[in-house]
Amino acid sequence: LLMAFRDVNARRHIGLQQLSSLALAGRTLLGPVKSCKFIVDESTNQSTLICSAVRLIESLDLTSAAGQLLNETIQAQNKEFKTGMSTLLFLVGAWSNAIVECLQQNVPVSAIVSVMSEGLNSCCERVQCLQISIHDVNKELCSSSVRPNASKSKTCQIGCDSLPNPHLFLYFQKDISVPEVIPINSCSHQDDDCNFNKHLVSPLAGFGSVASIVKPAGDKSTSVISGNGVATSSCNKQKLTHSRYFSTPGKGLFSSQQGNFQGYLLGPSADSCEYCGLGHLAMALSHGNEPSMKLLQSIVAYQQERAEHSGSSQLNVAEIVTCCLLGLPESYSCASPGFVTLLSPEQVTVIKYFEDKLLRILLIDGDLTEQYRHLGFNRPCNVRTIVEHPSLQEGDLWLSSMLDNLINFEVNLVLVKGNVCENLRERCIANSILLVSSVTWNVLCAFGEVTGAQPVTYLTQLNASCVGSGAQVELWKACDGRATDLGELVPVRIKARGIPLLTAVLTTTVASKMQLIEDQFWTSVYRLHHALNDKKVFLGGGAVELLCLSHIQMLVEQPLQLASQNAVKEFHNPWLAASATEYKSVVLQALASGWKQYLLVVMCNSTKASSELEVATSVDHHLRKAADCGSPSAYILKEFGRGDLLRDGADPFADHREGLRVYDNVTAKTEAWRRALDLVLLVLQTDAEIVTGPRKNQLLNSHVSSEFMFL
């Protein structure tokens, strides 16, 4: 073993530079109008479309220590909130850059750390005045929905605007002119550029259509290609943008199917004001992600209706599952009560036999194979069995005894958490017993609750009390009643009377988009879930960031106030306190630059502003006005209360958005800020890497060997 030691700070902070270059790739993932990216695996030529920081980070080369920490941070945010990762990634980059600039001005590390973390704290406290309780939000949204100009007529606030936009046009021109061509597939569609552009700015061009390519981790030379489409091929683009499935359905397409969509569910229940509030809240939190939002609204409606009987009014995430159907147009996505899953055509034959019957159901929380033993059971390695009749096949014995068990207890349907022995599945089909494998624990519990079935681990454990009854199985039908023949697998719906479970059936015809759609759906669900948990939301659309900027401006102008406020009972820290005051304004400006960059990029990505300069001017203008009016928070509340602030005047379509609200999650947002800053400060305070392990020669021979010292 050896230990190698590298000075990170040798010239400029390597770790911060790594963070900022990794974060650069995520710039276009910010805001309501995201540009998706292609992840192309050069070894298999397969590509996936990604639209979130989590998926981006998963695809990048992260062998550096800073990259590892970034990945860990993003995963933690994803695990906890399922939203805010792009914000986190962006701020990591922006703050890394800002801090590198501070370092170049010889600001001591300790001053950066203490001022930045105190500044963020102070801002988080300050923006609390922009929190609105869910109760008020519901009242507000319900009253506003009565107005004719409100959300119902204009379903999506920013993303699906149907008017042509010069900036969007320019943006694509830029992309297309990149000469480098890396085709993914041979092109089946050929079209001229003119047509291509026209298509893009047409109403059908949703946010999904702006794609740029990120190289996968396998690429050694550069792990990150930032910006938009360095490796984009025009040919590739044409093909993709021409596919009608590739763009998220715009307003026009969607509204025509809306009737179907809601009709299929449990009938309109929009009379209830509470539902209408939650539905609108879901929309205000969706940030323009219309299809997921619609789906979520119908789920909320269903759960709300059930809640009237049971009494709980929260969104229950554990009672939602997803089923991805590849091969149906996206407009077929819907929410179905019960559990929708894909089965093989052979199994479907059993279903025909089950139609309209109430089935006896069994739940198994392990695998249904002969070899399976529960977790923690160690297989005996030195037990020898003497077999007297070699002709007797052990496997058959097991199969028939299992089958006998099922038949004896008159079980029709078995939901299995793990895998199922294929032979047993076939034998069961012959006996009209349906085995469904890979069912999650949540689903088992939901069926257990309403059918009275109790999960067992082994079939040998079976007794009468384990078996539930009242389950029903039918073929899943699309909203237009169209037969859903997806080739190899058939969607089937399993339900039981009073089951709280809902399946969000997500459909698309583009395989590479499936994951994206599922991710977006869950993001919408969790945004609503967290909003209800927090019991409050932030005024969205940049209000919070703008107030932070204004607050920092105030802190910079009165630098002594912050210090004296806390000095009363502060834990003594002599060298931090003193040096911090001196560098306070520089460091606070660095903190502010993170949010400022964020606002600029969100606004530019949303294609409303023609240039960053224009947005910057608008932001400065409002900051000045906020400062002049004495109470910045009151100013922001008033202005944002009227609609989207940052584009008034300059924007001819401002009145269209009147009455449309955008809200953000409180905890998810402030936690994303805090995690981003924590990561940057952690890397900033690191002055050395210590590499342990037996790779001395490798390190000695590498091009960075001069940077290492050996103990």
Place this chain on the structure above:
Amino acid sequence: MSRLETKKPPLFITEPLTKDGVSQSLSLLSRILKSCYGPAGQLKQLHNGVGGCVCTTSQSSAILSRLPVSHPVLGVLMASVQNHISRFSDCGLFTAILCCSLIENFKSLNVTSCTVIKISKHLLSLCMDYLKSEACGCRVAVDFSSVETLLCLVRSVLRSKPACMLNKTEVDHLTTLILKAFLFTVPCHAESNAVLGKCVIVPVKGRRVVDSTVLPGLLIETPEIQLAKPLTVKRTCSNMIKMALFCVSMSGDSFNPEEGTITVHHRISLEMSELNQLLSVGKQLVNDEVGLVVCQKVIHPSLKRYLKENGVIAVDRAGLSLMEPLSRMTGSKPIASIHLLSPSCYGSLKDLCIESFASKNFVHLIPDDTVVCSFILCNRNETAWDELKRACETAEHVLQLTLKEPLALLGGGCTETHLASYIRHKSCSLSTSTFEDIDCSQTQYQLVADGFCRSLESVARSLNHDDGEILTDMVYGHCWFVPPGFPPVSSWSDLVSKCGCGINGNGENLKWRLLQGQFGSPVIQDCPKEPLVKVADFLTLDCYAAKCSGLQVALETANLILDLLYVIKDQN
């Protein structure tokens, strides 16, 4: 065919310390450790360079345990520091930095090493006598009737670990929790042989630090238990819950022999007979009115079901680390066999409920009289959580040591500079008989004493990581930090507000002077005074026992290394 090889002769290295490589490695190690020291310390990323997990830390325990070194001299140093850490948890960096400094300073003296060792031992005894005396100016008594000093001790530990990424509110919150957890572990009815209880840390990663909390009793994670359903437990006539604790696996595989082979007829299923045995144990548990069964390992699902049907709550996979506190808390004796079940093994519980933290469900075992508690520790990411866990364990250990010896030393570099001024003063006023006893000249003594003091002061200097000045005052001998970017001026009082530990303000003229580096001239001064007021909020305090031991370990290790004449390496 075996191959024989002639044995290589061992390698002799004479006077290892004079070799270039060793002093380079030593100074590199010293640089790494110095850069980690204190609240503004720089962090190190420990990783394997091929994408393994990254540990970001500035704690000696984490760094030293993962730093493989090639040279035996460094090995000796690190081994003795690690031994100190395992006994005291705190002051590891202090010990290591002081040891490196002592070696460096003593080596550069033109005095034979055996004289150096004798003199330094005398210096150490002067220090220890002073630290133990009532007149010691750098220690404070810890009053257990108020929490203030205890909070200061804990807060100082947390503040000195920047990789925990805590802000002020979070430090305050955790400080209170750590103290609360510690107080839970102190038995209410102290007898002559009272033993402290245990605080079990329950990891909840990904959550905010302020979500951390302390609960009396123990938590066992139970993924499959559903929150919604209320828990009904069988109780005995005295309204307690009878509990059985198994440390043997109940998964039904214990027929698996360690060695040898079992031959069975194919109609006989060992698994079935094992399960029947388990079920008969279950039957006895039900008959004995046991309400809760906890197993360290896995319980067979069939047995679990049987117990559930009979109203017994079964919790498995409790883990080895919980066994000792579980047994202590409930009075149950861990059952190591499923064949012998004695009713005397059962313990009892006051209550049982279900708690949920961050999408994890736990069974909460509430005892009647608690010396065992659970510390649900949250931090936002993995690396910061690991660092925080180490810091909390250190803080708890510091409190335990302080309970034994209710004293604390002033932190923030003040103890080091104060001790140095004391030794400087003391070494000038020694009688000639002392020098005769040690068999050295007064000049030699002065030289070694100066090296010793400079080493102590260099530890204080390593607290500063910017290029600001460090001062000491001529009255109390405390340590003062000047922010960077100010030119040296005569009136230091304008630039400093408080000393390192926070006990002295800049009110009176304290005659500051620069704390000199390697080659400063020795300063003759009066004996440093004790601060007038010794009680103040928000002091930086260090653990008395840990720092005293650190001082001794550092000096003895330095002496040992200075005394090394040969290194003999077996080359086979």
